[in-house]
Amino acid sequence: MSGIYEVVIIGSGPAGHPARLYSHRANMKPLLFVGNQPGGQLTITTEVENYPGFREAILGPDLMERMRDQAARFGTEFVTAAVDRVDLSKRPFTSWAEDRAYHSMALIIAAGASARLLGLESETKHMGFGVSACATCDGFFFRDKRVIVVGGGDTAMEDAIFLTRFSPDVTVVHRRDALRASKIMQERAFKNPRIRFIWDSEVVEILGNDDKRVRGVTLRNVKTRALTEHAIDGVFVAIGHKPNTDFLRGQLPMDERGYLKIEPGTARTPIPGVFASGDVADPSYRQAVTAAGSGCMAAMDAERWLEHEKHHGAPHPSPDQDATILKEPTQSTSVEPA
Numbered sequence: 053m054s055g056i057y058e059v060v061i062i063g064s065g066p067a068g069h070p071a072r073l074y075s076h077r078a079n080m081k082p083l084l085f086v087g088n089q090p091g092g093q094l095t096i097t098t099e100v101e102n103y104p105g106f107r108e109a110i111l112g113p114d115l116m117e118r119m120r121d122q123a124a125r126f127g128t129e130f131v132t133a134a135v136d137r138v139d140l141s142k143r144p145f146t147s148w149a150e151d152r153a154y155h156s157m158a159l160i161i162a163a164g165a166s167a168r169l170l171g172l173e174s175e176t177k178h179m180g181f182g183v184s185a186c187a188t189c190d191g192f193f194f195r196d197k198r199v200i201v202v203g204g205g206d207t208a209m210e211d212a213i214f215l216t217r218f219s220p221d222v223t224v225v226h227r228r229d230a231l232r233a234s235k236i237m238q239e240r241a242f243k244n245p246r247i248r249f250i251w252d253s254e255v256v257e258i259l260g261n262d263d264k265r266v267r268g269v270t271l272r273n274v275k276t277r278a279l280t281e282h283a284i285d286g287v288f289v290a291i292g293h294k295p296n297t298d299f300l301r302g303q304l305p306m307d308e309r310g311y312l313k314i315e316p317g318t319a320r321t322p323i324p325g326v327f328a329s330g331d332v333a334d335p336s337y338r339q340a341v342t343a344a345g346s347g348c349m350a351a352m353d354a355e356r357w358l359e360h361e362k363h364h365g366a367p368h369p370s371p372d373q374d375a376t377i378l379k380e381p382t383q384s385t386s387v388e389p390a
């Protein structure tokens with residue numbers, strides 16, 4: 053069989069680019085699928101202050117452009133499309149995008165996760181200017197400011213408690229009259245004097261100033277339908293995350309929320325030769341730096357596995373880097389979306 057890559061990487065976020073960089077530097081010449089969100093989640097935020105190596109804050113899209121350019125310097129190939137299905141039942145593995153098949157001996161899945169959002173136009177408009185889906189990332193910017201946290205589960209309680217490190221005035225807005233969070237998280241939140249609750253309410257609009265900065269929200273009481281306006285500086289949407297694993301259903305073991313299962317301390321999934329890195333396999337940390345580190349781990353695990361297979365594995369077709377199956381093979385860094 054011709055046209056088999058040694059490694060295919062699915063995803064171009066903070067996990068995918070380091071996986072690509074390390075793969076290339078191990079001489080594996082990977083193919084990278086960029087997917088529908090070039091650069092991943094950081095492209096929807098503004099300032100990133102917690103990624104190592106930058107004395108000043110760097111804008112999320114700029115950071116991702118740098119990661120892309122650093123990896124692309126080595127001339128790796130990419131396909132802009134998203135993978136819509138895979139066959140991991142036999143090797144080489146096959147990934148399909150827009151009805152074309154791409155074969156690889158090893159596969160690194162770095163497809164990330166998507167924060168669930170409210171779906172309001174005003175939410176998109178003010179994202180990164182007072183609206184955030186990541187308290188760990190952005191809480192620091194809200195010192196002594198008034199914030200609301202939208203949600204009623206464990207994530208919302210964790211975020212609300214975390215935000216009280218900075219803000220004296222954290223309001224949890226929840227659609228129901230009781231929380232979904234675990235008992236222990238509820239107790240912690242209820243005991244915290246900096247947290248108050250607005251029940252039976254949903255955000256219908258986020259209000260901003262001319263400079264896009266958030267100045268308040270309009271809430272609707274779901275029982276009375278009454279609308280009220282509240283002056284606040286920040287909105288944290290904490291209604292959960294969805295790992296981007298729909299295209300892998302039935303192919304790889306996942307937990308009940310859809311996160312890929314990996315062997316602790318490695319990037320190995322239960323299928324030999326298939327590795328996962330970043331948010332797609334991380335319900336716990338979900339940070340750019342942890343995603344980047346695990347992208348490195350995935351590439352190193354893939355390289356070691358391929359090497360082991362070469363000497364001890366069943367005979368298989370040899371990888372062919374002059375693949376004829378590429379959709380948009382390009383060595384050009386100028387056209388690759390970040």
Ligand SMILES: Cc1cc2nc3c(=O)[nH]c(=O)nc-3n(C[C@H](O)[C@H](O)[C@H](O)COP(=O)(O)OP(=O)(O)OC[C@H]3O[C@@H](n4cnc5c(N)ncnc54)[C@H](O)[C@@H]3O)c2cc1C
Pocket residue numbers: 062063064065066067068085086087088089090091092093094096097099100101102103133134135136162163164165166167184185186189190296299329330331332337338339340341343
């Ligand atoms: C608003 C916001 C602000 C944040 N701020 C910070 C911060 O300040 N600091 C910090 O450390 N972290 C921050 N984070 C978290 C950080 O963005 C994530 O932890 C990180 O992006 C995860 O990287 P990833 O590569 O695993 O996944 P993602 O960034 O989600 O990237 C996934 C990639 O996979 C691709 N993809 C998905 N499905 C497919 C498919 N089927 N085929 C091909 N490609 C596919 C997408 O196009 C995308 O390129 C923030 C997150 C959000 C939402």
